[in-house]
Amino acid sequence: xxxxxxxxxxxxxxxxxxxxxxxxxxxxxxxxxxxxxxxxxxxxxxxxxxxxxxxxxxxxxxxxxxxxxxxxxxxxxxxxxxxxxxxxxxxxxxxxxxxxxxxxxxxxxxxxxxxxxxxxxxxxxxxxxxxxxxxxxxxxxxxxxxxxxxxxxxxxxxxxxxxxxxxxxxxxxxxxxxxxxxxxxxxxxxxxxxxxxxxxxxxxxxxxxxxxxxxxxxxxxxxxxxxxxxxxxxxxxxxxxxxxxxxxxxxxxxxxxxxxxxxxxxxxxxxxxxxxxxxxxxxxxxxxxxxxxxxxxxxxxxxxxxxxxxxxxxxxxxxxxxxxxxxxxxxxxxxxxxxxxxxxxxxxxxxxxxxxxxxxxxxxxxxxxxxxxxxxxxxxxxxxxxxxxxxxxxxxxxxxxxxxxxxxxxxxxxxxxxxxxxxxxxxxxxxxxxxxxxxxxxxxxxxxxxxxxxxxxxxxxxxxxxxxxxxxxxxxxxxxxxxxxxxxxxxxxxxxxxxxxxxxxxxxxxxxxxxxxxxxxxxxxxxxxxxxxxxxxxxxxxxxxxxxxxxxxxxxxxxxxxxxxxxxxxxxxxxxxxxxxxxxxxxxxxxxxxxxxxxxxxxxxxxxxxxxxxxxxxxxxxxxxxxxxxxxxxxxxxxxxxxxxxxxxxxxxxxxxxxxxxxxxxxxxxxxxxxxxxxxxxxxxxxxxxxxxxxxxxxxxxxxxxxxxxxxxxxxxxxxxxxxxxxxxxxxxxxxxxxxxxxxxxxxxxxxxxxxxxxxxxxxxxxxxxxxxxxxxxxxxxxxxxxxxxxxxxxxxxxxxxxxxxxxxxxxxxxxxxxxxxxxxxxxxxxxxxxxxxxxxxxxxxxxxxxxxxxxxxxxxxxxxxxxxxxxxxxxxxxxxxxxxxxxxxxxxxxxxxxxxxxxxxxxxxxxxxxxxxxxxxxxxxxxxxxxxxxxxxxx
Numbered sequence: 001x002x003x004x005x006x007x008x009x010x011x012x013x014x015x016x017x018x019x020x021x022x023x024x025x026x027x028x029x030x031x032x033x034x035x036x037x038x039x040x041x042x043x044x045x046x047x048x049x050x051x052x053x054x055x056x057x058x059x060x061x062x063x064x065x066x067x068x069x070x071x072x073x074x075x076x077x078x079x080x081x082x083x084x085x086x087x088x089x090x091x092x093x094x095x096x097x098x099x100x101x102x103x104x105x106x107x108x109x110x111x112x113x114x115x116x117x118x119x120x121x122x123x124x125x126x127x128x129x130x131x132x133x134x135x136x137x138x139x140x141x142x143x144x145x146x147x148x149x150x151x152x153x154x155x156x157x158x159x160x161x162x163x164x165x166x167x168x169x170x171x172x173x174x175x176x177x178x179x180x181x182x183x184x185x186x187x188x189x190x191x192x193x194x195x196x197x198x199x200x201x202x203x204x205x206x207x208x209x210x211x212x213x214x215x216x217x218x219x220x221x222x223x224x225x226x227x228x229x230x231x232x233x234x235x236x237x238x239x240x241x242x243x244x245x246x247x248x249x250x251x252x253x254x255x256x257x258x259x260x261x262x263x264x265x266x267x268x269x270x271x272x273x274x275x276x277x278x279x280x281x282x283x284x285x286x287x288x289x290x291x292x293x294x295x296x297x298x299x300x301x302x303x304x305x306x307x308x309x310x311x312x313x314x315x316x317x318x319x320x321x322x323x324x325x326x327x328x329x330x331x332x333x334x335x336x337x338x339x340x341x342x343x344x345x346x347x348x349x350x351x352x353x354x355x356x357x358x359x360x361x362x363x364x365x366x367x368x369x370x371x372x373x374x375x376x377x378x379x380x381x382x383x384x385x386x387x388x389x390x391x392x393x394x395x396x397x398x399x400x401x402x403x404x405x406x407x408x409x410x411x412x413x414x415x416x417x418x419x420x421x422x423x424x425x426x427x428x429x430x431x432x433x434x435x436x437x438x439x440x441x442x443x444x445x446x447x448x449x450x451x452x453x454x455x456x457x458x459x460x461x462x463x464x465x466x467x468x469x470x471x472x473x474x475x476x477x478x479x480x481x482x483x484x485x486x487x488x489x490x491x492x493x494x495x496x497x498x499x500x501x502x503x504x505x506x507x508x509x510x511x512x513x514x515x516x517x518x519x520x521x522x523x524x525x526x527x528x529x530x531x532x533x534x535x536x537x538x539x540x541x542x543x544x545x546x547x548x549x550x551x552x553x554x555x556x557x558x559x560x561x562x563x564x565x566x567x568x569x570x571x572x573x574x575x576x577x578x579x580x581x582x583x584x585x586x587x588x589x590x591x592x593x594x595x596x597x598x599x600x601x602x603x604x605x606x607x608x609x610x611x612x613x614x615x616x617x618x619x620x621x622x623x624x625x626x627x628x629x630x631x632x633x634x635x636x637x638x639x640x641x642x643x644x645x646x647x648x649x650x651x652x653x654x655x656x657x658x659x660x661x662x663x664x665x666x667x668x669x670x671x672x673x674x675x676x677x678x679x680x681x682x683x684x685x686x687x688x689x690x691x692x693x694x695x696x697x698x699x700x701x702x703x704x705x706x707x708x709x710x711x712x713x714x715x716x717x718x719x720x721x722x723x724x725x726x727x728x729x730x731x732x733x734x735x736x737x738x739x740x741x742x743x744x745x746x747x748x749x750x751x752x753x754x755x756x757x758x759x760x761x762x763x764x765x766x767x768x769x770x771x772x773x774x775x776x777x778x779x780x781x782x783x784x785x786x787x788x789x790x791x792x793x794x795x796x797x798x799x800x801x802x803x804x805x806x807x808x809x810x811x812x813x814x815x816x817x818x819x820x821x822x823x824x825x826x827x828x829x830x831x832x833x834x835x836x837x838x839x840x841x842x843x844x845x846x847x848x849x850x851x852x853x854x855x856x857x858x859x860x861x862x863x864x865x866x867x868x869x870x871x872x873x874x875x876x877x878x879x880x881x882x883x884x885x886x887x888x889x890x891x892x893x894x895x896x897x898x899x900x901x902x903x904x905x906x907x908x909x910x911x912x913x914x915x916x917x918x919x920x921x922x923x924x925x926x927x928x929x930x931x932x933x934x935x936x937x938x939x940x
Contacts, residue, residue: 015240016238025056038199038200042202046329064143068086069149078366079110080398084109091138105131108126129164146176147176217232245262273303274307277293279337279344281336282327282333353385364389406427422460428444429444442479461491470508470511484503504541507520520549539565548775562585570582584606584776588774599629632820668779680706680710704716720750727758736774741763763784789805793830805824819863822863837923
């Protein structure tokens, strides 16, 4: 193999990636046509992800795209949302047509607008929506390419924003490319979330084939034959970064065992001053300013610039803009940092911290990072800086970076006084709550409780307990119960408000467990204490607990009384949170009573407190209630739109029950609107194994219901059987009706008639109720009579079935529950077909025709499929054999038995026997009744 001196420039060319680049160009074409794309580009370090993205950027520029880059930083010194802040700044420079919205988006991410938002987990939704709106407006003006490079180093808040942007895509002229290391543990979670979007795709990059290696070597001026290419491919695996190092070093011995060692060997040959400049740059980050390197290194800017020119020629750094450079690859920076001695490294970080602190607007996150790296020399100063940065992250609603920073502060502040450690732990607990990190919430609360005991402060123990409201995870909820019990023993007996709050929290820990009686007793006690205290907040907490524990159908009237009490409290306090809680409780009561108009009025009125609160959790519950009402009334397109909006509202907030609410809504909606991958996936996610135990019965039967209504009977049977005998089901009170109704739907479809009496027994006392969730207005499945009638039909009790089903149809027609009216009509038609009495066939046809017409006009393919299944069943004519049908038609034509015998070549006695059999089968007594029946069934 012979060189020609072009090795240093070989890596500038994109070699062996023609197919991959064409795929990315097709993404540009799609985005330019209003079909947005989010492309995940995944591969091992050095595989060429960034170079491929650069080539795409060149193609995008030629196609008239506006483009912007965000870069992940391996160090922890960048502010939250830093890649997105850079992207928005670049977009602001590239386009002048949307300055206002881009400026607003920059403000919300940088935290300068924090006064407009509540500093809690919910406010982040508005910030994310502001960014989405800015991107929409930019893309409306010009097709736009966004590249999020090295996303494996992006902070969690930026990843959540990426997921939110992806979920919000509709028809924007936007292409987003995300590059990530395949070896990063976050890849699977990010991939799983993004690829749920119909606009997301994935490109996996692998090493170049032997032919690509030869092409690369030729481009580098290393004239290689096939044997050379084979050998180098075996050595490098076709990794372009390894190939670049080979091309640079083959004259002096080729690659070391690892690329990092190869790079380190090159660095060791650099002059001392150039090495100092390179080390200073490495401490500052993957990108750096010449001016800052000058300050850290302690050289003149002329000397630093000369060193950077040499490093550029060496292929270690590259200019990105005037006065700004970047490392050509993270492995280069890794090699530089790992080669520094501890003292030199700490000194450089301290100098970098002084520079960050001295800026006109001090960079708190950079200061915290650098002082943490040099903490051995000044742990107290590092702790102050880290806490300041963590508090600032919370102020900016960047909860995941805040969790990391509070953890770091606790590790450095291990010798703090217990009270100071407690304060830090509660800050960590709040941050992990807002970040949706259940494990960290439990761990930090456990440590904080231990300190509260050590200090001897019952009020602090109560603070910990109230910071852990139950979430349905067995281990977490039991820990909350123990803390509440301990805190109740420790707090002042005269502090009725605090005792009421603790009792309400204690009671709610029983909601997802079998001992409902203990929870009810505690809830009653909490309500008594709250009323004695006279504190509205305590009363509302106790009422909410009461609503949760008394959520079964037997307690409907009691819940109505509690809802009235909540409304009175809300009216007296004029508190938006109280009003929204009270109206939600009333909505649930009205839905179960079948008063859909009243429920709609409450939901409409809820929009006022929701707007005042302005948080995603409030918006989420409003959207779910609106979607449930739309689903109940057969407005399936509107319901699906609202469900998607609710999913977007929940994104990025860590709301623990958001996925269950979405699964309930989409699963029930799919009964009428038909199922797709999204609805089935939502049901599957909700039924996934609980980290604290098996999924509840409601999650399993809901998944089986979704599967069976989608036509996946084998999968439905597997899920249904996994739940065990229905006699042993012990669902939570608020889902008693739902479990029984869906049990009837599934057992009927699967032919499990032996289970139907169990479900009938659980519903029989609740005629007049509608099947809903007793908490939260999250589900609606029509009147109880619909399901009792369905069970009766499948058990062969046709008269009982028709009585209940007709009642169900009349109820649904009265309350305008259109989809469930169709369900009742289809069930009535099926019962009539089975009965086959005179007039039944004609009425069944009319009902099926009406249900089909509604299904077609209201986009309900699920209804149409069930209607078609009844239409294709054997009708009343199948009660008769073919010969009997011939005889019946001749009876209808007025022929006597003798004439029928002559016509069909039968004896008169045989003809008479046929006529008698027909009378018996049809349940009629006269020949004229046979004639009527034939006329009604002539079209069958």
